[in-house]
Amino acid sequence: MSAPFLSVRDLTVAFHGRQGDVEAVRNVSLDLARGEILALVGESGSGKSLTSLSILRLLPEAARMTGRVEIDGQDIASLSRRQMEDVRGAKIGMIFQEPMTSLNPVLTIERQMTEGLIRHKGASRREALEMARISLDDVGFAEPERVLRQYPHQLSGGMRQRVMIAAALALQPGILIADEPTTALDVTVQAQVLDLLVDLKSRYDSGILLITHDIGVVAETADRVAVMRGGEIVETGSVDAVLGAPSHDYTRALLASHLTVEKAMHQRDADARRMAP
Secondary structure (H helix, E strand, C coil), X not given: CCCCCEEEEEEEEXXXXXXXXXXXXXXXXXXXXXXXEEEEECCCCCCHHHHHHHHXXXXXXXXXXXXXXXXXXXXXXXXXXXXXXXXXXXXXXXXXXXXXXXXXXXXXXXHHHHHHHHHHHCCCHHHHHHHHHHHHHHCCCCCHHHHHHCCHHHCCHHHHHHHHHHHHHHCCCCEEEEECCCCCCCHHHHHHHHHHHHHHHHHHCCXXXXXXXXXXXXXXXXXXXXXXXXXXXXXXXXXXXXXXXXXXXXXXXXXXXXXXXXXXXXXXXXXXXXXXX
């Protein structure tokens, strides 16, 4: 593996409470190079999203972060707020779970995609418009010019998610964080988005931190996996090693749960076929 573009060491995030500090993330360390997908997997509340917000330095004011996070060799703790804003987008992008919470409902897709390109890439408005059009084309839009003229509410959930991916990748960041990018999508669109992430990883040589609770998604898309429980990483390694021979009880429980659900779905489908006329 090449040198990590993202390096996290001993990351701890604590919140002050009446009984004292509560550590929501403890001593998390991980590396991510360009051109690979690292899945951060665990149940809801395990600290996955909080870890990603720490990397982006988007924690609430009540949070206290210790440890070290380096992006392309820069320690983010040493950066001013303005410098960190420049890092977001240009060096590290984010795809949120629900695009409607991050896309502005009163601005066209064109406006929202071109503003970042003008700021981070120094593009003219005409250049930014062409870059946005190309990026939308890259993620599978047959009519990118029409999409650019539309507002978020005029697009389906899957289309909004692809717009978010296009907006992030237009800036060609070294690292892309995808926080549960398929949770709100139907099965067909989920598969399309996952295929798109794998394709774009290779095409742009971006590293992808894929945050998910779905073992099936990990098996299909990731190169390596880090398993998180109760704010700590309990197991990490290649997908084949961790899913094929898990060493931690929690990982084994996740796999057993996934297999139980998968078996139930196969049984449901088999029953439906048997009952069909």
